[in-house]
Every structure is written in C-alpha cells, then in structure tokens.
Amino acid sequence: MIQLYDLATKYPNIRFSPFCWRIKYALAHKQLPWKEIPIKALTEKDLLPTPNEGKVPVIVDDDTVVFDSWDIALYLEKKYPHHLLFDGDESRAQSLFVKHWTETVLHVLVSRMGILDFYETQNKADQKVFRETRENRFGVSLEEWGRDPEGARIEFLKALEPLRQTLRSQNFLGGRTPNFSDYIMVGIFQWMRCGSRLKVFEESDDVFDYQERLLDLFDGLGRSSPAYASIG
Ligand SMILES: N[C@@H](CCC(=O)N[C@@H](CS)C(=O)NCC(=O)O)C(=O)O
Numbered sequence: 001m002i003q004l005y006d007l008a009t010k011y012p013n014i015r016f017s018p019f020c021w022r023i024k025y026a027l028a029h030k031q032l033p034w035k036e037i038p039i040k041a042l043t044e045k046d047l048l049p050t051p052n053e054g055k056v057p058v059i060v061d062d063d064t065v066v067f068d069s070w071d072i073a074l075y076l077e078k079k080y081p082h083h084l085l086f087d088g089d090e091s092r093a094q095s096l097f098v099k100h101w102t103e104t105v106l107h108v109l110v111s112r113m114g115i116l117d118f119y120e121t122q123n124k125a126d127q128k129v130f131r132e133t134r135e136n137r138f139g140v141s142l143e144e145w146g147r148d149p150e151g152a153r154i155e156f157l158k159a160l161e162p163l164r165q166t167l168r169s170q171n172f173l174g175g176r177t178p179n180f181s182d183y184i185m186v187g188i189f190q191w192m193r194c195g196s197r198l199k200v201f202e203e204s205d206d207v208f209d210y211q212e213r214l215l216d217l218f219d220g221l222g223r224s225s226p227a228y229a230s231i232g
Contacts, residue, residue, distance in 0.1 A: 001035050002027065003060040005048055008038035009121040009195075015225045016121070016195030017041075018107075018187035019069040020057045025183035026073050028218035030083045034059075042122070042129040069187075070099055073180055085180040098173065098181040105159055106188055112152035114196030115145050117228060121195055149198055156200070160207055167206045171213060178217065186214040190222055197229045 004024070007017035015021075015038065027034045039047045041056045049065045052058050058067040059075075066075045074092075077085050086092035111118075115134070119142055122130050131142055138145045163185070166173065173181035189211045192200050201208035215222035 001033050004034045004036050005056045005058040005060075006036050006038045007041045007056050008123075010123045011121065011231065013225060014121060014194055014228060014231070016118070016191050016193075016228075017056060018110075018191040019055075021187040021190040021222070022069045022180070022183045023057045023059065023072050024221060025178075025186055025214075025217070026076055026085055026180060028221050029085060029178070029183070030076060030080050032076070032080060040123055040126050042126040042133070070096075085183075087174075087179065091174075091179060095179065095181045095184065098184050102184055102188055106156065109152050109156040109159060110188060110191055112146060113149045113156060113198055113200070114192055115142055117196035117198070121228065153198065153200060157205070157207075163210075164206050167210050171210075178214070182214060186211075186222060189214065190225065193222075193227050194225045195228055199229065 004020065004027070006015055006020045009016065015036075024034070024036075039056070045052075045054045048054070048056070048058050048067075049060050051065060052067045055067070057069055057072060058065060059072050061075075061079070064075075066072045073085055077092075086095055119127060119130055119134075134145070135141055163173075170176065172178040173185065189200075192198065193211075201211065
C-alpha cells in the first residue's frame, strides 16, 4: 500500500498541510488506498525516506519514493492511468497555472491570516524551529506578520474573485467533476479550516458552497480532520 508522509500537529487527528491534502484527494480520486505516516516535519526530517527535500508530502510506492506534491501527482497519473487527475495535456497545463497562482498569490494571504494558529498547533520542539525559520523568511516576528488576520481575509476573498466567477457556471475547476486543480484548492481550504480558528467564508459566498462540495467528496475525506475551531 502507498505510504504518505504527512505533517503531524500536536493534536492526534488534526492535519492541515495544503500540499499533503492535494495528494490525499489525488489518491482517493484514483481509488488507491494509502497509509498515512504523520511526522513532525520541522524536527524529524531524518524519518523521511530518501530522496526527499526535507518536506512533506513524500510517498513510498513499493520501491519508489517520490517527493513534492506536483511531482507526486504526475507520478500517480503515469503509474495509475485510470480516473485521470488531468484530462490530457491541456488540463495538466491549466492545473500548473492553478498551482502557481495559489502558491504565489493565495499562500501568502493564508499565512498572514493563520500564522499564529499554525504556530500554536505545533509541538514545542517544532514551534521553536517554526518561529526561527518563518521569522527569518518574513523578516519580522510571527506576531507582526499575523497582526491583521481580518485585513488578510478581506484580501484573500478579493483574490478569489476569478474562482467565484468561474463557479457561477460550473461546480468545479475541472468542470462538472473535480480534477487536480480542485484538489489544489481544497488544500488551501483545509490549511485554514484545520490549522486556524478564523472563519474565512460567509455562508452566502459561492466559494463556501464549493468548499462544502469538496469536503463531501470521497465519503467526506476532508472532514476526517476536524476543523481547528471545533476542538477545545
Ligand atoms: N513544494 C513542496 C512544498 C512542501 C512543503 O512546503 N511542505 C511543508 C508542510 S505544508 C513542510 O514540509 N515544511 C517543512 C519545513 O518547512 O521545514 C510540495 O509541493 O510538496
């Protein structure tokens, strides 16, 4: 069975890595069973199979180790060419745009919305490394970076307007049925839903309904990690 190395938190069943969620949805889409191996990705990098880039997700499929969520998706598509994640080259090319759009435009806003909660979900040892590496990357303290979650939320909702408009004529980025672009999006939603207590969407927002549709897929796969706001 495929093994998937995922990001652990200090809560036994909270998982919020956006990159790992992409892969869980891709595996479920292809009806491939997997075993999840949560590790403290900041301090237990020596537990990762080789080769790796010091990050999760990494999968082990028999003797093959693949890292990086995009490369894992391409690997799965080639090795298991049923229930396609990309309906051909054009669809893969468009998903590549969605990947870069999310990583360059949306991720920074998610990080500003949720950084202090993401920090809080980590184990003590990981918190230390999380703070050091992120403060080094941002050039300011975590508290300063996450100073205005509501402002970041408003910018995030604005940045989602092309998605919102698209959802007026189709249920998924893949059209009538979801494809890997949708799994990139659910990764972002899960990052906020499972890693932060901030309520991002009004229920009147079409993107909220889209998130619900994605959470319902594969017998409620996305709901297998509780919302952070729902735990004590
Ligand atoms: N390009 C990678 C990014 C993976 C990534 O950043 N994973 C995070 C967890 S969400 C990680 O393992 N971080 C560990 C670290 O920053 O040291 C992918 O798409 O898989």
